[in-house]
Amino acid sequence: MRRCHRRETDGRRERLIVPLLNKARALLTQVETWLAAGSLLLLLLLALLQIAARNLFDAGFATADTLSRYLVLYVMFFGAALAVERDRHIRIDVACSFLSRATLNRLYRPMHALAALVCALLTNAAIRYWRDAWLYAPEHERWLVLVGLVIPVGFGLLTLQYLLAAWLGPDQDA
């Protein structure tokens, strides 16, 4: 009786949480899509502006090249976070072709949880790296450290996407 009641409570909680998580995931994905697209567009515009400045005015923006290369990191992290949601990350999943769909579904949550754990540890390393970089950067290079904030944020987003995927499971996947 008590077990039955607990199962019902769990079920109710699940029914409340899952739609919320789905909404959160959709919102997160939407934001990542705009950030990824915006970063790539900015990268293209910056590169074209630099070419125009060099060829037409024989001048260039000193910081544009550095900024462009950091923008690639922005595209990389936001794109990688989107790739989690779309299940497009590169794998060497040789053994998976020998497994049934049911077994693959059973593996889905633990694999995504494990990926989330690795990303969380990398986020932690990135935060410590960034904090040190901020502390020891000369005043005129602080902006570069700020731009580099994308590394901890990017790993954080990957962690979040993997956690959501692990919680929601394969059936809820987009």
Place this chain on the structure above:
Amino acid sequence: MMLFAIVVLIALALFGLPLFTVLGAGSLLYAQQSDLDSAVLVVELNRLATSPNLTTIPLFTFAGVVLAAGGAPQRLIRLFNALLGWLPGGLAVVAIAACAFFTSFSGASGVTILALGGLLYPVLNKVHYPERFSLGLLTTSGSLGLLFPPSLAILLYGIVSGVNIDDLFVAGIVPGTVLMLLLGTYAAVIGHRFRVSHHSFAWGVALRALRSALGDVLLPLLIIVGIFGGFVTVSEAAACTALYVLVLEAVIHKSIDLKQQLAALLADTAILVGSILIILGVAMGLTNLLIDAQLPMKLLAWMEQSIDSQLKFLILMNIFLLAVGAMMDIFSATVVIVPLLLPLAARFGVDPVHLGIIFLANLEIGYSTPPVGINLFIASQRFEKPIFGLFRATLPFLGLMLIWLMLVTYLPALSLWWRY
């Protein structure tokens, strides 16, 4: 303990843990084992932002994505069919040319088989090519243009190895053309043997097709002339290509609506780039740890004991890389294997540009070999055929590619002719 961790990580990779997390976990474990702060891994990732040609990867990839969405595959098939369809085995030759051309822009990510394979397969069947031949041809063709500029695989190899990308672009042209000629000759023989029908050349049709696809076929020419004529750097060529393709598809052909589709195209590109570069970013940390632990030096010392000539080294390297190609995709293999291979190749006097072409040629073959040949999986989905059947269909093509690999490996002049 470390050995056990490596075995577990390999097992997890085989069961589908994303590769960048496998490499990340390996790096974190190794850092902990060596009493190093894991923040050193991020130092290396941050160093990625100092790589001078890094911007070329997203920009050339974007150009490929826009071309695919804008109907370039259809225009290319129409053009190559008009120009080459009169040859014996004409349609198969058309398939080879169109796929190689398109793959050099799409980065051999499977888009070629999905975009061109779907169009060519029914047509090849209609003119009575044997089904197995058509399937083998289209499956293999998915990675044919890997050695032509501005191939994503060449760009990545250049960034990882530090070799000049311009040199790699020139070096890939002759080996890539030799492969197309080999496969084209085989297609002509099959076409002749099975009396496949081919149309006669018609100037009117050819001119109409050329007018429609002129913008597409001019693109590689503009890139090559731009870079090697000294007008633009590789990075600038990438930006110009992206702009050119946008104007071509949105303004000239009006095949994409920028207002409706631009954000989706940019996001698609970001996903493709993100899934490749995140592996590079994480692997750079691991590679640095391995170099600190002098693994390449130890490997070199071990190899020097058993290998005493360049020829032996090249033979062993080809066997090793074919095995790698059968297990890993080209982008992961480039990031993980190239830093270890470079010092070994240098010790045995192999030019790093030549090494790049040999490396990519091996991995190109790996695209169609089980267990993880991505072309097999994509073709299996696209043509609804079992993977083993597709592998059997690709065997004659793989045989020809192995002959080609030997030519590329043991005749360095094919890649380095421009230096003599």
